[in-house]
Amino acid sequence: xxxxxxxxxEAQKLESMIMEGEQKLLQAPRRLxxxxxxxxxxxxxxxxxxxxxxxxxxxxxxxxxELEVEKDKIKKLEVRLYDVKTNKEYQALLKEIESAxxxxxxxxxxxxVLMDKVEDLKKxxxxxxxxxKKLEKESEIERxxxxxxxxxxxxxxxxxxxERDNLLSVVSENLRTIYGILREKRxxxxxxxxxxxxxxxxxxxxxxxxxxxVTKNKQLIQCPSCNRILFFREND
Ligand SMILES: [Zn+2]
Numbered sequence: 001x002x003x004x005x006x007x008x009x010e011a012q013k014l015e016s017m018i019m020e021g022e023q024k025l026l027q028a029p030r031r032l033x034x035x036x037x038x039x040x041x042x043x044x045x046x047x048x049x050x051x052x053x054x055x056x057x058x059x060x061x062x063x064x065x066e067l068e069v070e071k072d073k074i075k076k077l078e079v080r081l082y083d084v085k086t087n088k089e090y091q092a093l094l095k096e097i098e099s100a101x102x103x104x105x106x107x108x109x110x111x112x113v114l115m116d117k118v119e120d121l122k123k124x125x126x127x128x129x130x131x132x133k134k135l136e137k138e139s140e141i142e143r144x145x146x147x148x149x150x151x152x153x154x155x156x157x158x159x160x161x162x163e164r165d166n167l168l169s170v171v172s173e174n175l176r177t178i179y180g181i182l183r184e185k186r187x188x189x190x191x192x193x194x195x196x197x198x199x200x201x202x203x204x205x206x207x208x209x210x211x212x213x214v215t216k217n218k219q220l221i222q223c224p225s226c227n228r229i230l231f232f233r234e235n236d
Contacts, residue, residue, distance in 0.1 A: 001220065006217070007170060009191050009193075011179070014164040014167070015164055024149070025153055049125045060114040060118065063111050070103065070104050074104070182227060186227070189201055190229055191229045191231055192231070194214050194232050201226050202223060214232050
């Protein structure tokens with residue numbers, strides 16, 4: 001029995017390694033998706049920044065065009081100053097020119113503000129572009145590493161599974177069945193060590209008398225709390 005229990009204990013170790021590997025395999029696509037999402041977010045941000053810059057540039061060009069038209073108008077009004085007949089007309093024209101110039105000043109101010117904004121946004125845009133390039137490079141390196149790890153993990157799991165099955169094939173059918181049921185019901189852990197009178201599967205105390213029996217590894221003893229097969233190995 002001792003030999004069989006020990007074999008089960010070793011099979012359980014392989015089982016746990018297989019589970020760990022499978023967990024890693026599950027994480028790989030999640031991480032890849034996460035990386036894609038991160039890249040997508042930065043690309044979207046850059047796209048938005050670009051759009052805003054284009055919009056502001058368009059507005060600036062529009063205002064500059066307006067300014068040209070208005071300046072032309074002022075020139076024509078100023079020419080007309082020489083033609084007016086009355087002082088009243090002259091004053092009215094002068095006032096018109098004055099307010100047109102004031103409006104132009106405001107437009108020029110707007111143009112300058114727009115230029116400032118665009119300049120700032122372009123800096124942000126350039127920063128984001130550098131960030132994207134860096135992220136793309138890092139993501140690619142990580143993706144290659146993950147794919148490589150996934151491939152080797154597949155091989156490792158296959159090897160461990162064969163080793164586990166080989167071990168299980170030499171224990172009695174009865175033990176193998178119990179092992180299989182517990183593995184299903186107890187999150188993949190059917191056999192567990194005991195330390196200081198505590199089952200390491202569920203962390204519950206084992207009655208002292210039973211613990212003494214467990215340490216002998218002479219018979220099949222299951223934890224009174226979690227039902228797992230108990231095996232004692234001091235330094236493990
Ligand atoms: Zn237990």
